[in-house]
Amino acid sequence: MAVWDETIECSPREELEQLQLERLQSSLNRAYKNVSFYRSIFDSKGVVPEDVSTLADFAHLPFTTKKDLQSNYPYGLFAVPLREVVRIHTTTDTVDTPTVVGYTHNDLKNWSSLVARFLFAGGVTRDDVIQISFLYGLFTGAFGLHHGAEKVGASVIPASSGNTEKQIRIMQDYRTTVLVSTPSYALILAERLENMGIDPKTLLLKKGLFGGEIWSEKVRKDIQDRLFIDALDNYGVSELMGPGIAGECGARNGLHVFEDHFLPEIINPDSGETLPPGETGELVLTTLSREAFPLIRYRTGDITALDHGACECGRTLVRMKRIAARADDIIIIKGVNVIPDQIEHILAEVEGCEPRYRVIAKRENKRDVLEVRVEVSENIFFDEMKHQESFLIRVTNALSHGLGIRVEVKLLERKTLEEELKASAKVLDTREL
Amino acid sequence: MLRLQNVNTLYGEIHVLKNISLHIREGEIVSLIGANGAGKTTLLNTISGVVTPKSGTILYCEQNIARKNPDAVVKMGISQVPEGRQLFGPLSVLDNLKLGAYTRYSSAGKRGVHQDLDVMFELFPRLKERQKQYAGTLSGGEQQMLAMARALMCRPRLLLLDEPSMGLAPLIVSEIFRTMSQLREMQQTTIFLVEQNARMSLKYSDRGYVMETGKIMLEGTSRDLLDNREVQRAYLGKQKKPIWE
Numbered sequence: 001m002a003v004w005d006e007t008i009e010c011s012p013r014e015e016l017e018q019l020q021l022e023r024l025q026s027s028l029n030r031a032y033k034n035v036s037f038y039r040s041i042f043d044s045k046g047v048v049p050e051d052v053s054t055l056a057d058f059a060h061l062p063f064t065t066k067k068d069l070q071s072n073y074p075y076g077l078f079a080v081p082l083r084e085v086v087r088i089h090t091t092t093d094t095v096d097t098p099t100v101v102g103y104t105h106n107d108l109k110n111w112s113s114l115v116a117r118f119l120f121a122g123g124v125t126r127d128d129v130i131q132i133s134f135l136y137g138l139f140t141g142a143f144g145l146h147h148g149a150e151k152v153g154a155s156v157i158p159a160s161s162g163n164t165e166k167q168i169r170i171m172q173d174y175r176t177t178v179l180v181s182t183p184s185y186a187l188i189l190a191e192r193l194e195n196m197g198i199d200p201k202t203l204l205l206k207k208g209l210f211g212g213e214i215w216s217e218k219v220r221k222d223i224q225d226r227l228f229i230d231a232l233d234n235y236g237v238s239e240l241m242g243p244g245i246a247g248e249c250g251a252r253n254g255l256h257v258f259e260d261h262f263l264p265e266i267i268n269p270d271s272g273e274t275l276p277p278g279e280t281g282e283l284v285l286t287t288l289s290r291e292a293f294p295l296i297r298y299r300t301g302d303i304t305a306l307d308h309g310a311c312e313c314g315r316t317l318v319r320m321k322r323i324a325a326r327a328d329d330i331i332i333i334k335g336v337n338v339i340p341d342q343i344e345h346i347l348a349e350v351e352g353c354e355p356r357y358r359v360i361a362k363r364e365n366k367r368d369v370l371e372v373r374v375e376v377s378e379n380i381f382f383d384e385m386k387h388q389e390s391f392l393i394r395v396t397n398a399l400s401h402g403l404g405i406r407v408e409v410k411l412l413e414r415k416t417l418e419e420e421l422k423a424s425a426k427v428l429d430t431r432e433l
Numbered sequence: 434m435l436r437l438q439n440v441n442t443l444y445g446e447i448h449v450l451k452n453i454s455l456h457i458r459e460g461e462i463v464s465l466i467g468a469n470g471a472g473k474t475t476l477l478n479t480i481s482g483v484v485t486p487k488s489g490t491i492l493y494c495e496q497n498i499a500r501k502n503p504d505a506v507v508k509m510g511i512s513q514v515p516e517g518r519q520l521f522g523p524l525s526v527l528d529n530l531k532l533g534a535y536t537r538y539s540s541a542g543k544r545g546v547h548q549d550l551d552v553m554f555e556l557f558p559r560l561k562e563r564q565k566q567y568a569g570t571l572s573g574g575e576q577q578m579l580a581m582a583r584a585l586m587c588r589p590r591l592l593l594l595d596e597p598s599m600g601l602a603p604l605i606v607s608e609i610f611r612t613m614s615q616l617r618e619m620q621q622t623t624i625f626l627v628e629q630n631a632r633m634s635l636k637y638s639d640r641g642y643v644m645e646t647g648k649i650m651l652e653g654t655s656r657d658l659l660d661n662r663e664v665q666r667a668y669l670g671k672q673k674k675p676i677w678e
Contacts, residue, residue, distance in 0.1 A: 053439040084662040
């Protein structure tokens with residue numbers, strides 16, 4: 001099987017761990033020296049970077065959270081002067097304070113090599129025509145994949161997102177062989193192809209590399225069956241770098257974490273304790289090579305487990321399970337795990353556009369109730385009560401059916417969601433457990 | 434080949450090396466750059482056994498040499514070219530070289546040492562011309578070559594080079610570095626190079642480490658380090674064309 005960087009990806013564990021230790025120590029030294037935020041929290045805990053002598057020695061260092069990133073908005077955590085930063089990306093969340101990531105020249109070089117690793121592992125070569133249907137903008141996805149694909153030598157079409165019919169036309173005319181998008185967009189494409197009466201088999205598409213959201217094996221099967229392609233997963237975190245933190249190989253048995261640049265840990269999301277190998281918990285990542293924006297023990301909020309067993313592809317890099325949930329958003333109600341992403345997908349299907357909503361779990365008369373508040377968009381007519389009611393019923397049925405529990409839906413007037421979200425979280429659990 | 438983990442060295446109360454971890458693979462040229470007093474020479478002396486570390490492991494070919502004496506370290510195949518050459522000035526070039534082979538006579542005998550001498554004269558033709566001359570009368574560049582050749586006489590697998598460019602004219606420095614690359618090709622010697630001349634040493638090495646006040650601040654390929662703005666600002670200065678070009 002093809003490996004992009006064999007000396008690292010297949011290196012003996014011992015050598016890899018030596019490199020990790022060296023890079024960890026030098027990263028800590030740099031962060032301590034150049035980022036006042038880290039210096040002050042290290043000092044307040046009475047820790048110096050030299051206290052870290054092993055990779056396991058790490059548990060007494062404090063976590064970095066999304067809140068820390070936001071309270072140091074915009075450039076507070078940069079470890080180099082702004083003039084050395086050659087690229088800036090941010091998260092595109094409209095409600096929260098965005099998190100800002102800076103890249104030096106070397107950071108960009110590393111980023112594209114890491115993306116090249118998982119593209120190559122997924123079978124993308126210089127003979128491919130790769131269509132990137134992520135939004136080009138502040139979001140890290142499009143540019144990350146773009147430069148990685150160029151590094152592999154594939155022909156890159158920066159199609160950006162939206163305008164599905166045009167995307168299909170590009171696919172036909174330019175003979176796209178690889179699609180890069182969110183998994184949900186792949187399904188939208190499949191649907192549009194069916195509506196337009198185009199047989200997906202007449203396209204030259206053979207692979208899809210999907211990321212940017214949580215997706216299940218069921219969605220994977222759906223995409224593969226409807227588009228007749230191989231669908232592969234990759235993992236990134238916008239606050240750390242973007243795509244290129246882990247990627248699936250041909251064995252499809254988890255995603256190889258690029259451990260020479262990111263040190264993974266699994267913790268108990270409630271207590272913050274490090275969990276023994278193999279157990280499921282929240283993924284915590286430390287950057288090992290970042291120059292502009294080092295992060296120490298960043299809590300990703302993603303729930304996964306690490307598998308240290310050998311992989312048939314020959315890579316020695318640890319594998320993480322595909323992400324199934326987010327630590328902060330998951331709600332367990334009536335024994336059912338409800339992930340807001342599921343709700344989002346269902347709403348998107350019913351509404352036909354990006355949904356704006358919030359989820360509240362509450363207890364009424366000793367009964368647990370899941371309430372979904374949906375803000376109406378322009379697509380929904382409100383002038384006619386009849387339409388509104390039928391829409392409400394459709395949404396309620398779709399959600400109840402899709403989640404497997406009864407859901408109460410409330411419609412919100414336009415622009416009221418933003419006000420509510422200022423006051424409380426998007427996913428709220430008011431039950432006293 | 435060489436692997437340091439959390440090496441700490443103290444001079445009395447002064448903590449000179451703070452948790453140093455680094456590695457050198459067989460056949461690599463690795464440079465260590467840093468300012469005066471960063472602890473670079475102390476690190477080399479710690480590897481070669483001249484200074485004993487307070488804690489940490491130094492694995493050389495899977496053996497911990499952290500507590501070994503310098504002579505044992507030399508016998509295991511690590512040889513150091515000290516800062517400022519440290520030649521025996523009143524002795525001839527030839528005698529200096531023979532002294533370098535001190536540990537080899539018992540195993541290789543006179544004939545073996547003479548073969549090694551021929552190899553050195555091939556690598557450094559200047560020394561052949563001047564073999565009868567007192568080492569102290571050589572020019573700076575020639576002295577540096579003699580120091581390297583003397584270290585090579587004990588057939589090291591790992592050569593530790595401490596500031597080979599010190600006090601030499603730029604043209605001579607290039608020659609020294611070229612010889613170093615040749616050395617790797619001819620004898621497969623692994624080289625750990627400590628330098629203040631960061632640009633030149635990174636140009637001729639595969640990877641590098643940046644050291645600051647006893648700590649490793651950065652690890653990377655030489656290409657990446659040359660592209661790093663902080664390294665550029667602190668160690669490379671402005672790239673000026675030499676006036677005689």
